[in-house]
Amino acid sequence: MKKTAEIVIIGGGISGLATAYNLAAMGMKDVVVLEKGYLMSGSTGRCGAGVRQQWGTEMNCLLAKASCEIFENLNEILDYEGDIEFKQGGYLLMAVTEKEVEQFKKNVALQNSLGINSVLLTPEEAKEIVPDLNIEGILACAFHQKDGHANPFHTMIAYAEAAKRLGVEIYTYTEATGIIVENGRIKGVNTNKGDIYTDKVLIAAGAWSKKVGAMAGVDIPVRPERHQILVTEPVNHRLGPMIMSFAGNIYCQQEPGGEFIMGHGPAEHETYSVTSSWDFVEEMCRKAVRFLPYLKNVRIVRQWSGLYEISPDAQPILGRVEQVEGLYVATGFSGHGFMFGPITGVLMAECILGLPTRIPIDKLNLGRFERGELIFEPSVV
Ligand code: FAD
Known part of the structure; x- marks a missing residue:
């Protein structure tokens, strides 16, 4: 293992690897990534990999729009021989309460003002997009065709391989x-395999970021929250967009191979446990069949869980400490x-190279919590 580096990135998930790749692509020579497990052992390898631009804060809309534009060209940008399988089948968001309908109206107006061409739909119009949808209890929907999902494993492999080709050293375990x-x-980082001296460290440790921040005497107010997810057997293609309900607390999408991936997110106590539960399966099936009754005869092949890295205002924490x-x-x-x-x-x-960031991220810095300048995101599952 190297003894010195220009920067040590702690965390081999998408945040750490995408930053490592971009630093190397922008000319930094000596980038090291530390991962305590295998690549993707954190949340990135356990996620639903949905990509949506329909957000309720300007910052999240801008970030998601810019990210989506990169996803559209990521195979070429990273010179990836495989396929990250970015499919823009759209996201159909379903409002089941009057409060949500009002929020959707505000969100769509905000999104449209930022160049995101989302639309409000009646339940009947939504049924034209998802003919199998049970619209009972749905009051309105929001839809954006350019939302979609990608394959998280291919995306991560693409970043890791491109970063390595540019000289990034990735140390797993x-x-x-x-x-x-x-x-x-x-001044440096201690690891279970020796010390590395550096004058720059990026904490990209997902749900473990609070623990890692404490190593530098810094409080990063991120708590780990277990979320469960399951995948079904592959069946004939019937679902174009991802369907999602915030109040109903469910998301469900069909993969290119025909499998359905779905999750729901009851608030759980703070935990680092990634065990799975039978209660989840029962509740998940009930919720999914409510919106898509034909799923009732589809078999589940696997369930797993992972950690959300929850910040106090549900917005990312980015930048210099x-x-x-x-x-x-x-x-x-x-x-x-x-x-x-x-x-x-x-x-x-x-930010690390001291360049102007293409989207201003000052409002997302860690200091906002101490200053009480929180920006709450209302549209989360
Ligand atoms: P991670 O991928 O968690 O990577 C952090 C890494 O740091 C981990 O691999 C960990 O092992 C490592 N690490 C921690 N401590 C140390 C240490 N001391 N030394 C070395 N390494 C360390 N997001 C979406 O955008 N769309 C979705 O549809 C979606 N669905 C989700 C569904 C589920 C069930 C879950 C759990 C998450 C979902 N997410 C989704 C969230 C998404 O997975 C995470 O927000 C994202 O992967 C975070 O990436 P990251 O690189 O910041 O963190």
Whole structure:
């Protein structure tokens, strides 16, 4: 293992790897990524990989739109021989309460003002897009055709291979156990395999970011929350867009291979456990069959769980950490960090290199919590 680096990135998920790739692509020579498990062992390898631009805050809309534009060209950008399988089948968001209908109206107006061409639909219009949808209890829908989903494994492999080709060193099964700070400046990282000296560290440790931040004496207010998900056997193609209900607490999509992937997110206690439960399967099936009755005879082949990295306002925490010179953070995506991954990589690389970021990220910095400048995102599952 190297003894020195220009930067050490802690976390081999999409945030860490996309930043490593972009730093190398922008000219940084000596980039090291530490991953305590295997690549994708964190949330990225366990996610639904949905990508939507229909958000309720300007910042999330801008980030998602920019990320989506990168996804559209990612195979070419990363010179990937495989396919990240980015399919833009749309996202159909279903409002089941009057409060949600009002929120959807505001969201669509905001999105349209930012160049995101989402539309409000009546339930009957939504049924034209998803003929199998049971519209009982649905009051209105919002739809955006350019939303979609990708394959998280191919996306990560594409980033990791492109980063390695540019000289990035990725050390798996290498855990950061301490961050060396002297006189308020980063000096290095202790790992279970030895120390690496550096004056820059990026914490991209997902749901573990609070623990890693504490190693540098910094409080990163991110809590881990278990979310479960399942996949069915492949069946004939019937569902074009991802369907999602915030109040109904469900998302469901059909993969290119015909499998349905679906999850719901009851608030859970803070935990690092990624076990699965029978209760989830029962509740998930009830919710899915309510919206898509034909799913009732489809068999489940696997269930698993992963961690959301929840921030206090459900918005990412990006940028420089003011208390420690040379420390940066990219986390707090609150269960939506896959879709923000490509733009996170670009913005963090620009920030670390001292360049102007193409989307201003000052409002997302860690200091906002101390200053009480939170920007709440209303549209999350
Ligand atoms: P991670 O992928 O978690 O990577 C962080 C890595 O840091 C981990 O691999 C971990 O092992 C490593 N690490 C931690 N501590 C250390 C240490 N001390 N030393 C070395 N390495 C360390 N997002 C979407 O955009 N769309 C979705 O549809 C979606 N669905 C989801 C469904 C589920 C069930 C779950 C659980 C998440 C979902 N997400 C979704 C959220 C998304 O998976 C995460 O927000 C995203 O993957 C975060 O990426 P990351 O790189 O920041 O973190």
